[in-house]
Amino acid sequence: SQTVGRDADGVLTVAGLPVTALAEEFGTPAYLLDEADFRARARAWREAFGVGADVYYAGKAFLSKAVVRWLHEEGLGLDVCSSGELAVALAAGMPGERIALHGNNKSAEELELAVKAGVGHIVLDSCQEIERLARTAEAHGVRQPVLIRVTVGVEAHTHEFIATAHEDQKFGLSLAGGAAAEAVRRTLAQPALELRGLHSHIGSQIFDTAGFEVAARRVVGLLAEVRDEHGVELPEIDLGGGLGIAYTSEDDPREPAEIAASLDAIVRRECAAVGLAVPRLSVEPGRAIVGPTACTLYRVGTVKPLAGLRSYVSVDGGMSDNIRTALYDAEYSVALASRTSTAEPMLVRVVGKHCESGDILVKDAFLPADLAPGDLLAVPATGAYCRSMASNYNHALRPPVVAVREGAARVILRRETEEDLLRLDIG
Numbered sequence: 151s152q153t154v155g156r157d158a159d160g161v162l163t164v165a166g167l168p169v170t171a172l173a174e175e176f177g178t179p180a181y182l183l184d185e186a187d188f189r190a191r192a193r194a195w196r197e198a199f200g201v202g203a204d205v206y207y208a209g210k211a212f213l214s215k216a217v218v219r220w221l222h223e224e225g226l227g228l229d230v231c232s233s234g235e236l237a238v239a240l241a242a243g244m245p246g247e248r249i250a251l252h253g254n255n256k257s258a259e260e261l262e263l264a265v266k267a268g269v270g271h272i273v274l275d276s277c278q279e280i281e282r283l284a285r286t287a288e289a290h291g292v293r294q295p296v297l298i299r300v301t302v303g304v305e306a307h308t309h310e311f312i313a314t315a316h317e318d319q320k321f322g323l324s325l326a327g328g329a330a331a332e333a334v335r336r337t338l339a340q341p342a343l344e345l346r347g348l349h350s351h352i353g354s355q356i357f358d359t360a361g362f363e364v365a366a367r368r369v370v371g372l373l374a375e376v377r378d379e380h381g382v383e384l385p386e387i388d389l390g391g392g393l394g395i396a397y398t399s400e401d402d403p404r405e406p407a408e409i410a411a412s413l414d415a416i417v418r419r420e421c422a423a424v425g426l427a428v429p430r431l432s433v434e435p436g437r438a439i440v441g442p443t444a445c446t447l448y449r450v451g452t453v454k455p456l457a458g459l460r461s462y463v464s465v466d467g468g469m470s471d472n473i474r475t476a477l478y479d480a481e482y483s484v485a486l487a488s489r490t491s492t493a494e495p496m497l498v499r500v501v502g503k504h505c506e507s508g509d510i511l512v513k514d515a516f517l518p519a520d521l522a523p524g525d526l527l528a529v530p531a532t533g534a535y536c537r538s539m540a541s542n543y544n545h546a547l548r549p550p551v552v553a554v555r556e557g558a559a560r561v562i563l564r565r566e567t568e569e570d571l572l573r574l575d576i577g
């Protein structure tokens with residue numbers, strides 16, 4: 151995780167920098183992202199999967215030009231799922247062939263942009279899209295590499311909103327229901343599409359490798375069916391992202407090396423069983439790379455004791471910079487960052503400044519009883535799906551992302567200003 155410590159005054163440091171100085175310079179709330187940790191995690195994934203596989207970082211977790219450059223330097227590719235994400239990737243110099251495009255309803259413009267950018271593959275998510283993309287590729291005189299997203303029917307044990315491989319949800323083409331096989335047939339019939347393989351993503355914040363193994367087995371099973379029916383051996387499979395991280399000390403995440411070894415073993419075994427050559431494997435981790443690398447720094451505004459219950463600690467951000475607690479019932483921890491204290495612990499709920507009671511950042515935590523306005527709090531593990539899902543609710547200004555590295559800090563995504571908001575409001 152982030153390189154954190156305490157200086158001689160008891161101030162929390164991130165990559166050697168005291169958060170009091172960072173708050174002074176950059177204001178609060180602010181996301182503090184540890185560049186060395188990000189790079190180390192990206193590299194760990196790259197090395198765990200080795201040269202025979204590809205790692206596409208899932209840009210939806212957090213995307214900025216700096217991050218794209220780091221990923222490119224560390225040898226990863228990038229998974230994007232909108233023209234906005236694609237624009238950032240291209241602006242930062244990620245080569246088209248290292249980019250994969252996802253989405254269950256890509257627009258005609260998005261497909262065209264992707265084809266023109268020469269993206270490495272587009273993941274098809276419906277039969278209508280097969281036709282649509284084929285026409286786009288033809289119009290540009292391109293044979294576009296594609297994968298087909300297959301719903302493998304795995305019940306991943308995660309929040310319903312982020313589980314994606316059970317049958318009754320919007321993504322992918324059902325393996326059991328035959329839609330995947332039909333999509334393979336239709337794609338192979340399109341000369342402008344080059345079917346490279348199959349894709350599966352079973353969900354997010356998953357701790358158990360078993361779901362990935364079942365998915366891998368079923369995807370390889372379909373590869374064998376494709377060979378038997380069409381006489382083609384598709385050369386690639388992508389098993390998506392979804393590896394969980396530790397939000398609190400209760401979570402026990404798997405390491406990339408562990409997941410790589412188990413996927414590699416299962417794919418090899420299943421392929422051997424049906425007499426297929428081992429396809430090239432790819433994965434799309436987002437949260438597991440960026441999640442642990444950032445914390446959010448807030449300043450306490452009020453502390454309101456609620457007799458017999460808990461104290462409500464209000465900070466200067468909230469559900470506009472981290473909606474995950476409100477949306478998924480996510481668990482976070484929190485620490486007093488601007489000093490240490492020997493005061494007794496008190497039960498708190500850390501809340502934001504938005505005008506609704508569901509605006510909760512940390513549901514239950516203990517903080518020192520002498521907590522006071524002006525204190526700084528740090529919420530760890532906010533690198534993934536916090537800035538990327540941030541909103542302007544109540545006209546909140548989305549916080550900056552400050553990259554810290556070896557005792558130096560720089561803004562990689564600046565704080566929004568009221569002018570930014572007013573510029574959109576044309577009266």
Ligand code: LLP
Pocket residue numbers: 208210211229252312351353354355390391392393434435436437438474478534535539
């Ligand atoms: N690949 C595909 C096709 C995906 O849909 C996703 C995530 C990923 C890869 C990356 O998954 P990761 O490794 O980051 O778990 N907003 C939710 C998470 C939604 C994930 C959507 N797709 C959250 O805050 O938990």
